[in-house]
Amino acid sequence: MNWDALRLSLQVTAVATLLIVLAGLPLALLLARRRFRGQTLLETLISLPLVLPPTVVGYYLLLFLGRNGPVARWLDVQLLFTWGAAALASAIVGLPLLVLAARAAFAGVDRSLENAARTLGSSEIEVLWRVTLPLARRGILAGLVLAAARALGEFGATLMVAGNIPGRTQTLPLALYDAVQNREYGQANTMVLAMTALAFLSLWAARRFERGGAARPAEAGSGRSE
Amino acid sequence: MADQSSLSGPASARLIVGLEKRLPGLDLRVHLTVDSEILVLFGPSGAGKTTTLNLIAGLATPDAGSIMLDGQTLVHKNRPGATVDLPARRRRIGYVFQHYALFPHLTALDNVAYPLPAGRLGRRKPEAARQAHALLDRMHMAHLAQRYPHELSGGQQQRVAIARALAAAPRVLLLDEPFSALDSAVRERLQIDLAALQAEQSLIIVYVTHRLEDAFAIGHRLAILSDGRVQQVGRIDEVFRQPANSRVAQVMGLRNLFEARVQAAAPEHLLLDWNGLRLEAPAQAADVGATVAAYIRPEDVKFLYPDRPLMGAVQHNLAAGVVLGQQASASFHRWRVLLSNGCEIEVRAPDHAYASLPLQAGQSVQVSLRKDAVVVLRPGLGAAL
Numbered sequence: 001m002n003w004d005a006l007r008l009s010l011q012v013t014a015v016a017t018l019l020i021v022l023a024g025l026p027l028a029l030l031l032a033r034r035r036f037r038g039q040t041l042l043e044t045l046i047s048l049p050l051v052l053p054p055t056v057v058g059y060y061l062l063l064f065l066g067r068n069g070p071v072a073r074w075l076d077v078q079l080l081f082t083w084g085a086a087a088l089a090s091a092i093v094g095l096p097l098l099v100l101a102a103r104a105a106f107a108g109v110d111r112s113l114e115n116a117a118r119t120l121g122s123s124e125i126e127v128l129w130r131v132t133l134p135l136a137r138r139g140i141l142a143g144l145v146l147a148a149a150r151a152l153g154e155f156g157a158t159l160m161v162a163g164n165i166p167g168r169t170q171t172l173p174l175a176l177y178d179a180v181q182n183r184e185y186g187q188a189n190t191m192v193l194a195m196t197a198l199a200f201l202s203l204w205a206a207r208r209f210e211r212g213g214a215a216r217p218a219e220a221g222s223g224r225s226e
Numbered sequence: 227m228a229d230q231s232s233l234s235g236p237a238s239a240r241l242i243v244g245l246e247k248r249l250p251g252l253d254l255r256v257h258l259t260v261d262s263e264i265l266v267l268f269g270p271s272g273a274g275k276t277t278t279l280n281l282i283a284g285l286a287t288p289d290a291g292s293i294m295l296d297g298q299t300l301v302h303k304n305r306p307g308a309t310v311d312l313p314a315r316r317r318r319i320g321y322v323f324q325h326y327a328l329f330p331h332l333t334a335l336d337n338v339a340y341p342l343p344a345g346r347l348g349r350r351k352p353e354a355a356r357q358a359h360a361l362l363d364r365m366h367m368a369h370l371a372q373r374y375p376h377e378l379s380g381g382q383q384q385r386v387a388i389a390r391a392l393a394a395a396p397r398v399l400l401l402d403e404p405f406s407a408l409d410s411a412v413r414e415r416l417q418i419d420l421a422a423l424q425a426e427q428s429l430i431i432v433y434v435t436h437r438l439e440d441a442f443a444i445g446h447r448l449a450i451l452s453d454g455r456v457q458q459v460g461r462i463d464e465v466f467r468q469p470a471n472s473r474v475a476q477v478m479g480l481r482n483l484f485e486a487r488v489q490a491a492a493p494e495h496l497l498l499d500w501n502g503l504r505l506e507a508p509a510q511a512a513d514v515g516a517t518v519a520a521y522i523r524p525e526d527v528k529f530l531y532p533d534r535p536l537m538g539a540v541q542h543n544l545a546a547g548v549v550l551g552q553q554a555s556a557s558f559h560r561w562r563v564l565l566s567n568g569c570e571i572e573v574r575a576p577d578h579a580y581a582s583l584p585l586q587a588g589q590s591v592q593v594s595l596r597k598d599a600v601v602v603l604r605p606g607l608g609a610a611l
Contacts (some may be wrong), residue, residue, distance in 0.1 A: 112609070115285050116327040118314040120341040134331045212567045 001190045004167045005175035008110075009152060012083055012171055016090035016151040017202035020098050021144065027142075028102035028140075029132075047100070049093045058160025061089055065161060083169050086162035090151035097150055101143025141209040149202035153195065241398055241430050245281050245291035245301075254278065254454040260398075262428040264421065266445030268435055270477055273451045275434040279400045281334045282432070284314035295319075295397060295430075320396030324403040326383040327374040335371040338362055339535040344361070361389040365419065381405075381412035388420070392425045398430040406437065417444045425439035438478060442466075454479045472603050483521045488512045494600065503567040506542050507600040513603045519603040522561065524574035526599030529583055530592040540594035547571070549589045561585060563593060571595075 031043060048059050065071050065079045065088070072078060079085045109132050117127045133140070153175040162169035164178065172191055179187040241260040254274040258265070269275050279299075280286040282293060290304035300317050302310040322431045328337050335358050342354035365385040375383055384404060390400060395611070401420075405413040412423050421444055433444060441448050441462055448466075449459040457477070458470035469475040475483055486498035486505065491514055496507040498520065505520075512518060528540050536544075550562040550570065554577065561573045573593065585591065 110327070111328060112323050112325070112327045115283075115314070116283065116321065116323060116329075117316075117340070119283050119319060119321040120390065121315045121318075122341075123315060131329060135329075 001194070002170075002172070002175045002179075002187060005172045005191070006167075006194065008083060008086075008170065009172040009206040012087045012090055012158075013148055013152045015084075015087040016094060016154075017144065017148045018093050019087065020147050020151070022113070024095050024098040024143075024147070025140070028099045029106055032103045032106035036166040040155060047096045050096045054093060054154065054156025055160055057092060058089060058157035061085070061092070061157060061161045062175035081161070081163045081165065081169060083162065086154075086158045086169055089157035089161050093154055093157060094147035094151040098140075098143040101146070102140045103202050104134065105139025105143070108139070109135045119125075124178075133216065140208045140210050145202045145206040145209065149199055152198060152202075187194060236497050237301050238398060239296050239428065239430055241282075241432075242294040242296075243278075243282060243291075245278070245288040245293065246519075247277060247281060247286070247288045249274075249277065250382055252277070253456050253518065256279075256281075256451070256456055258432075258456060258459065260430050260448060264424050264431040264433055264440075265444040266433050266435060266441040266448050267451055268438065268441050268448055268477075271436055273477075274454045275436075275451055276402055278451065279321070279434055282398070283319050283400055284312060284317050285321075287311060310344060316402045318395065318397050320391030320394060320399040320591055322384070322387050322399065322401040322404050324376070324406060326380075326387045328383055328387055328390070330375050333372050334362060334367060334378065335372055337375070337386055338390045338393050340390060351514075358389075361393050362386070363558055364392075364423075364485075373428060375436065379412075381408050381416060381451060384408065388423075392423075393568050396429070398432070399424075401431065401433045403434055403436065405440070406435070413440075414443070420444065450474045450477055468601065469603055475519070475521055475601075475603055480521050481524050482517060482602035484569060485517055488514050488516050488518060489554045490514060495597070498602075500601070501569055502567060503545055503565040503569075505595060505600055506541075506587070506597045507602050508598055510602060512602065520600055521597050521603065522571075522600050524572040525562075526596040527571055527573040528596065529573065529575075529580055529585065530594055531583065532592065536594075540596065542597040543595035543600070545593055545595065547591055547593055549587055549591055551587075552567055552585060563591065563595070 027042075027046065031039065059177070062080070063069055065085060079088065113131055113135065114127050117131045122130065153173060154171075155177070158169075158171060159174060164170050164174045166178075170178070172195055176188055176191045176195070179185075179191065241258075241263055243256060243258040243260075245256050246254065252274050254277055256274070258267075262353065267275055268276065277286060286452050287453070288301060288303055288570040292298040292305055292310075295317075299310045300312045302308065325457070327533050328334075329340065332340065335355065336350070338361050339350050339354045342357055343351065343546060344354065345351045359368060359371060362371050365388055367385045367389065370382060375386070378386065382460070386406075405416050408416070413538040417440070420433075433440070435441060437449065438533065445462050447459060448458045448462040450469075451472055453458060458465055459475045466478065469478060472483060484500055488496065488499040489499050489504070489508070490497040491512050493509055496512055498505040498507055498518075500520075507520065514604070530536070530540060530544070542600050545563040545565045545567070547563040550564050555561040557577060558574055559579075563571050563573055565571055569584050571593070583591075
């Protein structure tokens with residue numbers, strides 16, 4: 001087992017998931033609740049990584065993060081060929097999965113419940129925290145698990161922007177590719193098993209979150225307790 | 227406005243509403259004064275009832291107008307003076323929604339505790355739990371405190387919703403068709419409890435309904451909302467007996483509306499000419515020669531027995547006619563009668579009445595339109611009959 005690659009994979013996935021939540025939830029809320037000019041354009045742009053070849057997404061990121069790109073020039077940050085670039089690439093390909101699921105979940109929250117909360121003295125932040133998010137929770141978690149799984153399995157875009165540097169940017173999918181190239185099938189088998197198990201577990205968890213309601217429809221989600 | 231009078235003392239709370247809001251298909255202009263009482267806001271669907279409640283609660287913003295509560299300005303917009311628009315959460319106006327709007331992820335107790343101050347990390351304080359329990363108990367729901375909304379019946383959910391609204395210590399309680407989805411026995415009990423609650427806490431209650439029975443069951447005063455305007459406000463029996471205009475009569479579902487010319491206005495009665503039929507109505511001010519709208523409720527039109535002497539109330543307003551048809555429902559019969567003046571009238575009676583009279587279609591009959599029951603309406607706001 002390539003433990004460096006596993007550790008890097010988990011690290012990249014964790015940061016990517018965090019980025020997905022931070023960017024994805026506000027976007028999903030915006031798309032579910034507001035009608036504005038350019039909405040369709042924004043939706044299309046967010047979903048684009050779902051259908052583009054990952055290498056194309058990686059190439060765009062290469063331009064964006066490269067020496068003449070805005071990040072290097074204005075922020076003076078060199079992300080290319082670091083694990084940070086891998087996390088960013090993973091976040092971008094995983095983002096649409098969260099946004100689509102969370103958007104549907106937000107849209108499914110009854111507006112009169114939010115209005116009731118307002119008449120009961122809640123500010124907009126409180127309405128979000130105590131009513132909207134708890135009620136949309138299942139859909140959000142299901143989308144998040146899928147997005148994280150997609151980030152974990154990211155290969156093409158990561159290879160383009162982070163390279164394949166063992167111990168620094170080589171995640172599990174890349175390590176697997178190397179192992180096969182070098183005919184180290186024992187290594188490859190372990191990694192394949194590990195990744196299959198992770199993928200299986202996340203899909204299973206996502207289904208559980210989606211259906212969770214059927215068995216226990218009103219599980220407390222407000223952070224309050226007896 | 228027919229009636230702005232107050233039922234309670236000058237020191238009590240008062241809600242004064244004067245709002246304008248344009249919506250597609252509705253031009254709403256509402257003026258209302260509500261004291262510590264249950265004001266029933268009655269009107270057909272699409273009249274603007276719910277919009278009015280949303281404007282008062284702060285869930286919608288008016289184009290212009292103001293709302294005052296106990297001398298405090300909640301909204302003041304496009305009127306002389308500084309603009310005010312207090313958000314819903316600062317208005318202390320409770321709102322009970324038609325479909326209860328209980329939080330499905332919280333127990334009944336947690337729903338009621340929702341507006342109560344929470345401790346760190348949103349943990350419920352013991353004090354809040356006690357208070358929520360007391361409120362549930364007040365609504366006879368303490369035994370179901372740990373149930374989730376989907377485990378409660380409609381009536382129980384609405385009880386929790388009322389307790390939750392009260393937990394926020396509202397000065398005004400708005401109810402939007404609150405009991406319309408409930409069966410009549412449950413509705414009746416809830417109405418009794420709501421009336422007791424109002425008296426106990428001197429609440430200002432605005433109760434929206436499209437059912438006239440609800441208005442009678444619960445309201446102190448009745449406001450008729452139709453076509454975006456408050457057509458009439460007054461004590462319920464007053465509004466019912468004396469609709470301000472033909473639009474009100476129509477909205478209230480009154481039958482036998484007709485137009486008549488005023489022939490004479492004597493001190494003892496008003497003489498009307500309804501398409502050739504001479505009718506006496508109770509004495510009231512009217513211009514001789516003017517055309518007025520009038521109605522008589524179907525219960526107040528009586529068939530006469532040819533073999534019995536005319537006595538009492540049926541001596542006046544006699545007319546000959548022909549029965550056009552008969553309809554029976556659970557508790558009463560309804561007949562359509564073509565009068566000799568060429569106009570149709572509806573007659574209604576309990577199903578045991580007129581058992582010995584042949585009243586099938588084609589039968590010639592004599593009817594009496596009870597003089598006291600002929601109601602002459604004040605002209606409507608541009609509404610034609």
